[in-house]
Structure formats: C-alpha cells, structure tokens
Amino acid sequence: MSTPAAQQAFGAAEGADIAARASSLSKAYGSGETAVLALDAVDVAIARGRFTAVMGPSGSGKSTLMHCLAGLDSVSSGQVWLGETEITRLSERELTRLRRDHVGFVFQSFNLLPTLNAAENITLPMDIAGRKPDAAWLDRVIDTLRLRDRLGHRPAQLSGGQQQRVACARALASRPELIFADEPTGNLDSRSGLELLEFLREAVDQLGQTVVMVTHDPGAAAHADLVLFLADGRIVDEMPRPTAEAVLERMRVFSGASGDIPGSGSGSGRAARKN
Ligand code: ADP
Secondary structure: OOOOOOOOEEEEEOOOOEEEEEEEEEEEEOOOOOOOEEEEEEEEEEEOOOEEEOOOOOOOOHHHHHHHOOOOOOOEEEEEEEEEEEHHHHHHHHHHHHHHHHHEEEEEOOOOOOOOHHHHHHHHHHHHOOOOOOOHHHHHHHHHOOOHHHOOOOOOHHOHHHHHHHHHHHHOOOOOEEEEEEEEOOOOOHHHHHHHHHHHHHHOOOOOOEEOOOOHHHHHOOOEEEEEEEEEEEEEEEEOOOHHHHHHHHHHHHHHHHHHOOOOOOOOOOOEOOO
C-alpha cells in the first residue's frame, strides 16, 4: 500500500514523522434510523515522539477515535495507518499481533492482576506473547517511573498512583510504536494524577515515545505538545503548546455552541447524534 497523501487538516505538520494516521475515518454504531455517527470523515496525523491530547465534550467521539486508531475497533469507512501499515486492511489475527507488538494502552482502570507483583504485571503481556523484554529498556522504564523499590509489591500493596505507574510501565515495556491513554488520571487524586502526567511527558521527552491521551481535563491536556479538539465526531480545532487556561477557554466556546459542559466528567453524554 502506498503512503497516504499528506493532506491532513489537523495533527502533525506536513513532512513530520508520523506514528499513526487516519484518512476520511468514519465510524457508525448501529444502522438505519438508530445509527449514530461517532466519527465523521476524520483526517488526522499523529506525530512520532510527541504527546498529543484529544479533548471534546462527552459523546464527541474521543474514545471511538482512540479505539479506531489503535485497531481496537473496526471502522465503517476510511483508512487508518499505524506507522507504515494500513491497519484497516488487516485481518483480525494480523491486527491482534500488530497491536500486541506496537501499541501500549493505559486505561482509567489500572487492570493489574492482583495475584502478580508489579514486576510480573509489567512484563505479563510480553510473557504471554512469548517475547523477552529488552532488559536495558525495561530498567530505564522502571527507573523513569520510579518503581524500582516497588517491583515485589502486589497491586493491593500499592497506592492508586503507583498502580497506574505500573500500568504505564506495562504499556511501555515492549517499547511500542504508540501509547494510547484513555483518561489515565481519571481514578487518581490530583497529586498522583500530576505525577502520572509528568511521567507520560518524560516517556516522550526522555524515552522518545509517542503518546495519545484522551482527556476531559484542561490541566491534563496542558502537558501535551498538541491538543486536538473533537465535536460531533469531527476534529474541529487544534492547539499547539497548550496551557490549561487556553484549553479551558476553547472548551467554553464549544460548550456555548453544543450545550454540553466540558470538564464535567464522562458520565452524562449529550443525546446521541442521529445519522
Ligand atoms: P467520547 O469518548 O467523546 O465521550 P465516544 O467515542 O464514547 O465519545 O462516543 C461517540 C458517540 O458514539 C456517542 O454518541 C456515543 O453514544 C456513541 N457510541 C459509542 N460507543 C457506542 C456503542 N458501542 N454503541 C452505540 N453507540 C456508541
């Protein structure tokens, strides 16, 4: 498959090194009268080695975009590339393998196995895949996340912040092409949340990783290099070098237009958009 045309309106600048890309990406849930168009012909490019935040009102399509870019969800139309590979052409089996080897995930819930200690949790996906972690890389990840003295602890013996750092280390362990984080600070107190965001920043700055983070928190988005704003399944704006104040201001403009209240949590979505 040839490289896609570089005509993205949002995301990485033309000529930038691209970690993931979507072209005319649409995703509908259901069909007919009740169909919901969660993504509406999205064009976006995610720059490699950068930290990108995705913001927007509840129901605007943030999670769907993340899932489609990560190959966790099928698309209705359009194309998605992870690196040079067009993942929208892959079989389920090829996709599972690509995801396993090239994508790391950090979710709001830490999803650690309670019977395993931190070290075992960190390497579990690689153990399952029969891959040996690169010891030097793993050491760097563990030290960057300051988990060295917690490796023998089980999740129940760790604070929420420490558990999320273990989940981050697990996502980083295989040195993936891309790390997707979906509201990673959602279950953390503000201090642990701030620490986690600083670690994601370090993963980008010191370890050269690419991070895409979905968040509704302007303070969290301010840690990114670039914020993409979604509304009604479309990317409607972007902000390089964001500050919390500027992001909040931008969200206020959207909330005036859409009637939703940004930053109010992910619980109450606005009425689903009918197609
Ligand atoms: P966000 O992450 O911004 O809150 P989502 O991507 O979760 O938004 O949802 C976008 C739209 O798609 C919403 O209208 C939502 O109700 C709808 N949607 C998401 N997942 C499903 C699903 N599995 N089935 C039906 N509709 C869905």
